[in-house]
Amino acid sequence: MIELKDVSKTYTRKGISNEALKGINLKVEKGDIFGVIGYSGAGKSTLIRLVNYLERPTKGQVFVDGHDLGEYSVKDLRAAKKNIGMIFQHFNLLESKKVFDNVAIPLILLKKNKNEIRQRVLELLEFVGLGDKAGSYPSELSGGQKQRVGIARALASNPSILLCDEATSALDPQTTRSILQLLKKINAEYNITVMIITHEMSVIQEICNKVAVMEEGRIIEQGSVLEVFGHP
Numbered sequence: 001m002i003e004l005k006d007v008s009k010t011y012t013r014k015g016i017s018n019e020a021l022k023g024i025n026l027k028v029e030k031g032d033i034f035g036v037i038g039y040s041g042a043g044k045s046t047l048i049r050l051v052n053y054l055e056r057p058t059k060g061q062v063f064v065d066g067h068d069l070g071e072y073s074v075k076d077l078r079a080a081k082k083n084i085g086m087i088f089q090h091f092n093l094l095e096s097k098k099v100f101d102n103v104a105i106p107l108i109l110l111k112k113n114k115n116e117i118r119q120r121v122l123e124l125l126e127f128v129g130l131g132d133k134a135g136s137y138p139s140e141l142s143g144g145q146k147q148r149v150g151i152a153r154a155l156a157s158n159p160s161i162l163l164c165d166e167a168t169s170a171l172d173p174q175t176t177r178s179i180l181q182l183l184k185k186i187n188a189e190y191n192i193t194v195m196i197i198t199h200e201m202s203v204i205q206e207i208c209n210k211v212a213v214m215e216e217g218r219i220i221e222q223g224s225v226l227e228v229f230g231h232p
Ligand code: ADP
Pocket: 011, 012, 013, 018, 019, 020, 038, 039, 040, 041, 042, 043, 044, 045, 046, 047
């Protein structure tokens, strides 16, 4: 489903090189809830940005569904992107737009017709538990509700992969738990592969079946949560 083969990524800025990833090998299978844990600066965001086509590896290959991303044209990449949804630590909602319109964005980009958009958006909002918030602005919502909008938007294009970048780091423990339960439901009901990057062990233990531990651009351990941490 997602595979990185000997991937390295070096950022070069003003002549200074920063090796963010060093020889990463990683395999995420269909249906996994795969956690990547590590301290700040370990290379987690870089890793997820490679999977999401936002960055290209300096060396090595990234495969999604068996396709080498390095061999895609710009047009192929655009098509492939709708297969990947992403949610963020600070939700990245458009504050000037209502909840309905935030969730509609990917569907508008896909040139869906108005009725289709309306039906799909309302169905998604219902699914994430915000059936009554379509007409609200993000500023009227709690953090947990904002992340639910982010999730609805990420699912709009029917992706088979959901990438979560510190998606619960800005939330309190109880809200975190409810968002993690929602991710679990998405994984189970829609068979969406979930990849989570986090610095919080509790997130890994609560929902992940597999984990990779990162340190200074390398994966230092990888396997089932049971294998790596000894207990679920
Ligand atoms: P994490 O998500 O684990 O905090 P990052 O992938 O953000 O790690 O960062 C890994 C390393 O790469 C850090 O040293 C960081 O400073 C560097 N880095 C990340 N993004 C960039 C960038 N766009 N340009 C230069 N260096 C970067």
